[in-house]
Amino acid sequence: SQELEQSPQSLIVQEGKNLTINCTSSKTLYGLYWYKQKYGEGLIFLMMLQKGGEEKSHEKITAKLDEKKQQSSLHITASQPSHAGIYLCGADFWDSNYQLIWGAGTKLIIKP
């Protein structure tokens, strides 16, 4: 079962516009990762969040983890064609052992 819900599943945005992708869990997240993937290629690390309320930025991408550590958002400002791809959130879970669980991904298309 999917323990990380990502929304939206896909997104078409006009170049220059802002956008937000969300990642939600029913359990407390011990670590939340954002990755970007170009179709059929490996994953590129974007950011990692660990503390409730934490916010990190890199160039035009900002990621936040809420205080309860159950929801994270990825915000892109003034989107560019280079932002196109699939964005995946992953999170550390502890059950009987440790696992890194993934969201289903958000496919982002930038319209010129």
Place this chain on the structure above:
Amino acid sequence: KAGVTQTPRYLIKTRGQQVTLSCSPISGHRSVSWYQQTPGQGLQFLFEYFSETQRNKGNFPGRFSGRQFSNSRSEMNVSTLELGDSALYLCASSSGQGQETQYFGPGTRLLVL
């Protein structure tokens, strides 16, 4: 530092065959994890190796196995291939100490006919 490398990049096999994929982690990294990515199931965790031992395992059948060598390079083997095994197989490496970022390779795309 060189990144994570995976070989081969593309592979075509037929049902019933077996396949071995290879992953070379970033120098100094001792943990290698394997993932299967399909359009329908997304990214799913297969297993993790650390210091030549399987440390964690996902919910995949026994046809999927792996190993890690003393130089931290890892191989994944799938026996008796099924059509549903067609996927992008990604490996990721990390130092293996605590909670940290994993660095992914470019993946091996496997097509089973």
